[in-house]
Amino acid sequence: MKMNVSYLAVGLMLLLLAVQIGCVSAADTNQTGLTIFAAASLTGVVGDLDKTFEASHPGITITPNFDSSATLETQIKEGASADLFLPASDSNINNLIKVNLISKDDVTPYATNKLALIVPADNPAGITGLADLAKPGVKIVSETKDVPVRKYTEQMLNKTVNDTAYGQAFVDAFKKNVISEETNVAGATTKVSLGEADAGITYYSDVSKELADKIKIIEIPENLNVVAKYNAGILTEAKQKDLAKDYVKLLTSDEGKTALKEYKFSPV
Numbered sequence: 001m002k003m004n005v006s007y008l009a010v011g012l013m014l015l016l017l018a019v020q021i022g023c024v025s026a027a028d029t030n031q032t033g034l035t036i037f038a039a040a041s042l043t044g045v046v047g048d049l050d051k052t053f054e055a056s057h058p059g060i061t062i063t064p065n066f067d068s069s070a071t072l073e074t075q076i077k078e079g080a081s082a083d084l085f086l087p088a089s090d091s092n093i094n095n096l097i098k099v100n101l102i103s104k105d106d107v108t109p110y111a112t113n114k115l116a117l118i119v120p121a122d123n124p125a126g127i128t129g130l131a132d133l134a135k136p137g138v139k140i141v142s143e144t145k146d147v148p149v150r151k152y153t154e155q156m157l158n159k160t161v162n163d164t165a166y167g168q169a170f171v172d173a174f175k176k177n178v179i180s181e182e183t184n185v186a187g188a189t190t191k192v193s194l195g196e197a198d199a200g201i202t203y204y205s206d207v208s209k210e211l212a213d214k215i216k217i218i219e220i221p222e223n224l225n226v227v228a229k230y231n232a233g234i235l236t237e238a239k240q241k242d243l244a245k246d247y248v249k250l251l252t253s254d255e256g257k258t259a260l261k262e263y264k265f266s267p268v
Contacts, residue, residue, distance in 0.1 A: 037065045039072070041113065070092065083243065116202055209262075
């Protein structure tokens with residue numbers, strides 16, 4: 001009799017444990033989240049808008065993944081789960097459209113950005129304009145060739161070749177002065193802010209509020225600058241398409257435009 005009671009007690013304990021595990025599993029699967037893959041230059045904007053979005057969508061958690069647009073594109077192609085893609089170049093979205101990972105109907109333009117010449121706040125190299133980047137000994141930090149801002153920089157340099165104030169000699173000297181190539185624009189901006197480089201070409205948006213006292217922006221002539229187009233693309237296999245659509249609505253709303261302007265983007 002005692003043995004039967006013991007078996008019964010053990011059985012009840014195992015049953016209770018199974019029920020508890022089942023409840024935890026159910027709770028986990030009921031949690032709803034929105035996964036956003038965003039270019040590093042959008043860190044500030046997305047960080048601010050995430051709070052707004054979560055406040056208006058109780059129970060929703062946003063999981064952002066920030067990196068270079070090319071890296072994010074590759075991750076998605078390799079099967080990474082994402083709902084919304086916010087790259088710094090329309091070419092990255094077009095590449096995913098070609099392989100049916102994004103539909104043209106689910107692409108929304110929302111902002112533009114432009115290149116900025118940045119130097120440390122104390123400007124040790126005494127840089128006053130773009131032409132100074134060709135001076136011997138100037139340490140420039142750039143990005144790897146697959147990063148959008150590097151591609152825009154190349155477009156800018158191509159413009160200088162045909163400008164009598166610069167020419168091919170400027171391009172050659174500029175490239176000779178590059179001391180490192182970072183895997184995303186945030187890495188390049190950080191190096192300049194720490195004084196590890198004399199200058200860098202990034203986006204206006206990369207000089208965040210936190211870096212405003214560590215970095216100085218020097219204007220690039222308008223005829224040489226390049227405008228970057230920012231589009232939002234909802235993934236074909238997105239698990240949270242409706243939430244992704246809501247986020248795009250926020251991004252293009254007056255509140256979204258205010259956040260974009262605060263980080264030096266130009267809303268569409």
